[in-house]
Each structure stands twice: as C-alpha cells, then as structure tokens.
Amino acid sequence: MTTAIVVGGGIGGIVSALLLKRHYDNVLLVERAAVPGGLLRTSHTRDGLSFDFGTHFIATTGLDDLDELLFDFVNAEDWYEFDYLKAGHYHGGLLNGNSTFIDARSLPRQTYLEGLEQMLLATPSDETPVNLEQQLDDTYGVIFRTQLFTPVLQKLFGVEPQQLAPDAHLLFGLQRLLILSADASRELKNLPRYDQCIAFHQLDEGVNQASVFYPRHGGIGRWIDGLTEKLSAAGVEMLTGHFVQGVSHQNGQIDSITLDDGRHLDCDQLVWTVPPFLLAKAADLDVPMHAPQLRHTRLFHFIFDRPFTTDLHYLYVHDPAMSAFRVTLYSNVAGQDHDPEHGYHCTVEVLSDGKEDASLLSERIHNELIAMGLVSEDAVCRYINNEALAAGFPVLSQEFVAAGKQQADCLTRQLNNLHLLGKSSGSAFFMNDVLREVYDALNVA
C-alpha cells in the first residue's frame, strides 16, 4: 500500500490530492482550518448573499485533462460562464471601464509625451534586472516609472520598487500601460517588444480562449464544495483542524509525519503547499529560516440598497489617493438575474500596513466607492463587514524572493520524496499558474 500526504487544503492541495489519487492507494489531505478551500472560501449573510474570501473567478487552464478534473461538474444551470469579465480600473481620478491597465495619457500632456518617447525608445536588456526599479526603467522609462508605477507600488507593497524583485508588479496586473490611440497600440503590439508593455484599449481585444466561471448562487466556495465531493468520491481522506508537527526522514526519504494530536502517519510522498519554513521546522532540517513577508490584507464587504452606478464585474483601484486595491461587484456578475430584494453587494480588498483602525478604514472605503462613481451618494449602506486574511499578498522584496528560492532548493535537495507546491512555494501566485505547476509535478505515470 502506498500513501501520499498533502499538507494544506487550499486549491493547490485539493488538486494535488485528486491527482495523487490516480497513483497512490491512500491519499490524506491535512488542513489546519475547520474547512478546506483556503483563499477560495465564501461566507454568507443571513439573507443569503455571499462574499468571497480572496479569489473570486475561476477560469479554464487550457489543459484538457486538468480542466475536466476541475470543471466537469460546472454546468450552465448553476454557473455563469463568460468569455471575459467586464473589468476596469480607477486612476488619476478617472474610472475606465474598458481596461484594467493604467492610462499613461492621464498624466499632464508634456510629461506624458516625454514619458512616451522614453518608453518607445527604451531597450530592455537581455540581462536579468537587479530589481523592479531597473526593470521598469528599462521597459517603460524613468518618467512612467516614477509618475505611474512607483506611487501604486508604494501603496500596494508598502516599499519602493528598488526594494522589490523583478516582476513583482505582475502580482497586481501592472504589466502594461494604455498609451496612444487604440489603432496605434494595436499596430505596435505586433512587435513582441511592445506587446509585453502596451495594452489594448478594449477588453474584448487580445482575449485568450479561457472560459471564466462564477456560481449563480453561493459564491466561489461552491467550487470548493464540488471539488471536496470529488475528493471523498475518490477516497481521499481529509483531516481538517490539524497540522503537521513532525516530519521523520532517513537518507533523504520522508517516511512518516506526526500530526498535532500525536498521530503518526506513514508517508511515501509528501506534497507541502503551506509555507516551507514550517516544513524545515517540522523536519528539523538545517535550512535558512525565513517566515513569509505578507502585506496586511483586509476585505470589506458592503450591501447597498440600489444598483451600482457601473456595470463592471470588478475593477482595480490603481489610484494612490484611494486605499482600495480591488472592488468586486457581485450583483453585476448576476446582472438581470440578481434579486433586488437582496440589495447590491460588493467586496473591496485593501492592502496596508495594518495600523489603521478597521472601522475607520471601512468608513473611508465607503466614501471611496462613492468618490469613484461606483455607488450613488444617496445609496443606503445596509451592511458593512470586514475580515483580515491570515495569508494575504506577499511583499515580493528581493530578499524575500531570494530567501524563498534558497529555502525551497535546500529542502528539495535534502528530501527526495517531497514536492513544494501551491502559492506558498513562491514559484507561482495566481491560481491557474499554481494549478498548472501542480499538474506538471504530479500528473506522472
């Protein structure tokens, strides 16, 4: 009998367990919380409205076998399906309903023109940049870096681009800028060098083939419910409310784990989807110890008595004058199907140093929703709630990224039957990147 153990019951761990069950007799999933799902959980009000806990929308990965595993129970009766979401952004005091990317044309004319010249003449080097500041300067020029990127990165990460690792801006979807006209941008994007940094002006341009899903009722946690049913149908044993206290290994092979309640479980394969430093501790290995640096992330949930004044499904708030990072407007996702009796609800994600009082912040966010033109001034707010995430966005500082890589290398070098996966492993953050990585690692014959 062979046994695989998966630690962490987020989407990374759940899909790992489903894939491992194809090859192992016994698969155990250990989740510290009372319920699985991680950042794809949902809470519900007494009136039946649902607020998601982190990630809202799910999309096909393009890998047929994986998509079958993830979405075979996602049907038209219970789920909305979109080719793309109506997404926008707020920056420079303006709401743009056609793109999530910052509009460089919002800068004063002369600054914009000088910045544009720098960006179009920039020649990114083939060498890996030393930090994000250098990468942004090389790609967009100093003017757009200082005027557009630095303020929003300071707001989101709380540190300067110089302290951040290359590509850190991708975490917040900041890879492109809106410049010039739609036609000129389309033309320039034929060149790979410009395609990477110039945005289309409309949402339906450059859309990939993925289908995007959201449940008609019950929030994104419904997906986790469906996958959890699959886990039990496949015979995966789920141990919720537990964590791994000890990992025993000999000659580079993990042979058992010890749970917090003292139980020993034999283990032929360990998949670890929670922070790797916890494994280093549990296995008593000499590994550089670095706890993850996380940005304080808080979610504010609102219900208003009338429809939003935009039809967007979600938007990024790049404007540094606003505290909000992203607003998801659930009632707009339901569109005509939404029952007005329930009111109109949204979730606002806020990244901060965590020092501000949550009730003051919720008042501020309420005012921001009005100031951004998403909620009318006379709308009555029927409900406000907020919750902090234990595992929010990472601060991708150079030290953190380098230390994470060093820690992961060190662990996988010392333990042969180990996979470090999930977003905590540091090699992927977005859900579909995590899922593809899990699939590549575990879908082996």
Ligand SMILES: Cc1cc2nc3c(=O)[nH]c(=O)nc-3n(C[C@H](O)[C@H](O)[C@H](O)COP(=O)(O)OP(=O)(O)OC[C@H]3O[C@@H](n4cnc5c(N)ncnc54)[C@H](O)[C@@H]3O)c2cc1C
């Ligand atoms: C606020 C926020 C918004 C996001 N929005 C998006 C988005 O729009 N699109 C997107 O693609 N991605 C988004 N992401 C990233 C996405 O949520 C992750 O890709 C996804 O959750 C990764 O799943 P995971 O299983 O690796 O981690 P998680 O979802 O974090 O799950 C980890 C699980 O491990 C459990 N756990 C922790 N410690 C232990 C322990 N010691 N023992 C046992 N269990 C433990 C936790 O309780 C949790 O259930 C967002 C992330 C955040 C923080």
